[in-house]
Amino acid sequence: NAGVTQTPKFRILKIGQSMTLQCAQDMNHNYMYWYRQDPGMGLKLIYYSVGAGITDKGEVPNGYNVSRSTTEDFPLRLELAAPSQTSVYFCASRKAGTGGTYEQYFGPGTRLTVT
Amino acid sequence: DAKTTQPTSMDCAEGRAANLPCNHSTISGNEYVYWYRQIHSQGPQYIIHGLKNNETNEMASLIITEDRKSSTLILPHATLRDTAVYYCIVNSGNTPLVFGKGTRLSVIA
Numbered sequence: 727n728a729g730v731t732q733t734p735k736f737r738i739l740k741i742g743q744s745m746t747l748q749c750a751q752d753m754n755h756n757y758m759y760w761y762r763q764d765p766g767m768g769l770k771l772i773y774y775s776v777g778a779g780i781t782d783k784g785e786v787p788n789g790y791n792v793s794r795s796t797t798e799d800f801p802l803r804l805e806l807a808a809p810s811q812t813s814v815y816f817c818a819s820r821k822a823g824t825g826g827t828y829e830q831y832f833g834p835g836t837r838l839t840v841t
Numbered sequence: 842d843a844k845t846t847q848p849t850s851m852d853c854a855e856g857r858a859a860n861l862p863c864n865h866s867t868i869s870g871n872e873y874v875y876w877y878r879q880i881h882s883q884g885p886q887y888i889i890h891g892l893k894n895n896e897t898n899e900m901a902s903l904i905i906t907e908d909r910k911s912s913t914l915i916l917p918h919a920t921l922r923d924t925a926v927y928y929c930i931v932n933s934g935n936t937p938l939v940f941g942k943g944t945r946l947s948v949i950a
Contacts, residue, residue, distance in 0.1 A: 730884075759937055768928065768940035769885070784937065816884050823934070830877075830938060832884030 727752050730833035732817050738839045739807040747802040747836050749817030756822035758800040759830070760784075760792065762813040769816060775800055776822070807840045814838070845929045850945040853923075859916040861944050863929030866910040872933050874905060876914045878925040879943070885928065888914065919948045 733748045751758065756777045761769040761784075771784030775794040789811060791803040800819075804811060815836045821828040846864040853859040865874065876888040889896055889903045891912070896903045902915040916923055928943040 761940070766942075768942050771937050771939070774937050785939075814882065818884070827934065829887035829890070830885075832886070834884055835882070 729753065730817055730819055730831050732815075732833035732836050734836060735834070736837045738841065739804075741807060741809065741840060743807050744803070744805050745807070745838075747804070747815055747817075747838075749800045749802065749833060750798050751800075751817075751819040751831070752798065753819065753821075753831065754797060755819035755831075756797065757820045758794065759818040760790075760800070760802045761816045761818065762786065762811075763816065763835075764813050772802065772815075804838075809840050812838060812840045845931055845941060847927075847929050847941065847944045849942070850947070852947050852949055853916075853919045855921060855948050855950050856918055859919040859923065859946060859948070861914040861916075861927050861929075861946065862911065863914070864911045865929070865931045868909050868931050869933070872931045874903065874909075874912045875930040875932060875938065876901070876903065877928045877930065877938075877940075878923075879928070880922075880925040885940070888927075919946075921948050921950060924948045 730751045759774040760772040763769045770786045772790050773792040775781045781792050817833040818830045820830040873890050873892050875890040877885040879885045889901050891903045905912045926943040926945050928940050930938050
């Protein structure tokens with residue numbers, strides 16, 4: 727298994743440009759998440775999905791959009807990039823289920839700079 | 842989800858046990874204690890989790906107090922590769938994980 731993969735690894739955007747951060751997992755996990763991490767801070771949840779066709783906002787969703795058309799893929803779209811979106815973006819996934827028994831797997835991250 | 846409190850940073854000598862504390866005094870009965878770590882800007886990595894009982898795996902041990910208001914992650918023989926930020930998270934398993942700032946552990950040769 728490749729686990730959780732993210733592309734690209736690095737990207738520099740100009741203010742106002744748009745882009746899509748790709749995330750894919752091959753573990754047949756229902757739950758997928760997007761986090762961002764600013765320097766010296768913890769991870770903040772942007773959006774998450776509990777299955778194909780279902781998405782929900784996290785703590786910091788403004789300026790982002792997501793879609794979940796398949797179990798494997800969970801792309802994050804940035805429209806009209808702003809310097810405040812300069813950050814490291816992590817995608818994660820885990821099995822469905824309750825009771826806290828399943829660990830969350832993270833991708834390697836995408837480092838985005840908006841100038 | 843209940844809030845956690847962790848020291849900002851800790852040092853540990855290589856080869857010694859690293860004991861990382863976490864306070865979670867408002868934890869609910871159905872909430873688990875999770876530990877993740879993040880090595881130098883990589884994606885966070887799951888370490889261990891527990892509900893009431895102490896837990897051990899190949900990476901670490903988790904000691905949870907009887908009242909469940911605090912816990913300690915133990916790395917029995919810390920190595921330089923254990924230098925990382927360690928996150929203690931309380932979660933019921935039904936909602937996304939919420940990450941605080943964690944404890945920055947420096948293992949010193």
